[in-house]
Amino acid sequence: MDFKLAIDHLNSLQATGIKLGLERIRYACKLLGDPQDKFPSIIVAGTNGKGSTCAFLESILRHHGLKVGLYTSPHLVDVRERIQIGREMISESDFARISSNIVQAISQSHNPTISLTYFEFLNALGFLYFAEQHVDIAIVEVGLGGRYDSTNIVTPLVSVITRIGLDHQKYLGDTIEAITQEKCGVIKNGVPVVTIDQAEEAMNVIRRVADENGSMLNIVRPYDVKWKLALEGRHQQENAACAYRAAEILFEDQLNRKLEPEKIKDAFASTGWAGRLEVVSREPLIILDGAHNPNGAEVLAKYIRTNLKDKRKVMILGIMADKDVDDILKSLADVGDEFIVTRPNLERAAAPSFLKERLEAICNKPVRVMESVHEAIEGAKCAMGKGDALIIAGSLYLIGEAKEYFK
16 A cells, blocks of 8 residues: 555545544554553643644653653645644555555454544544554643543543534533543543543543542643743733643653743743644734634634734634534634634635635625635735735635645
């Protein structure tokens, strides 16, 4: 199986859709020798800030000399972004080879009809890669929820729960309490847990589950981090604080070492994470941000009010149809001056005409429809005057297509 065939096989699994549960991934990993048990790990759950927290944590550990695996989702341009060691993507040849091993192992098993989902297949691939490359530690980002997410077959040294908000209600529940309960599935017996100071309804659940599991609860606050961050936005302070405390616990409890202030400083100053307040151009100013749920949209709106208040803002928006479209648009309608609505090339994406209708019901500002992301960017550039800013926001799939355009 070459890389193209491996990608074709992976893409064929998208028809399976989202299936929560650990039975399929446990079965597949058992066939592969349970690779998830062959390296230490830290697992990161939450609604917003998971990817940035993983990036900060990876950078801290790498700057201290560890060989660090990083498993995240979704990718923006190349699926191999999800599986990295030392911030280098898995090679095409390794991706193809391990994919072939997984397909062969399942086909030769006593249950060859088992069908992994797209995410589960990548999960197994990443774990097998980390095991064979003998990483010192892997940082694993949860995909959806926590309790029944396929990443949750690891037994971590530290569990991290970032900011929790309403998202994926179809799968996780309609309340903060219900969603938090699902996220808390990553809390394991006796394993320390790190979280940001959350809203009361979330904190009550986290405290209870940590207590039930005998897990030491570490609550961090944004001002716990004094170093300068490369990532934009005040919200990154809390993600950095979670990463710092998780690294501190790992070093003190497992490695009998202390974190070094200069290496922390260098780690935070060099941490990048694509698609999160990412500046792709300074003149004109163009910012990409995956504000794909109400909390993320409000964070972006706060950043714009604080940092771009003197600029005219043109916004390109594309949102998945299964998201809370109205709440996302309400947050962003106030901070944009002109809007272009579009859709990434994905069936789940909301129709631009629908976004236009909802946006015009919320605000009295110009809204144009462009059917493709590339067309939207070209149209926005034509609409911009000197000194204006372009913000491309919404789905991470939209951000991925925008990054392809700018690349």
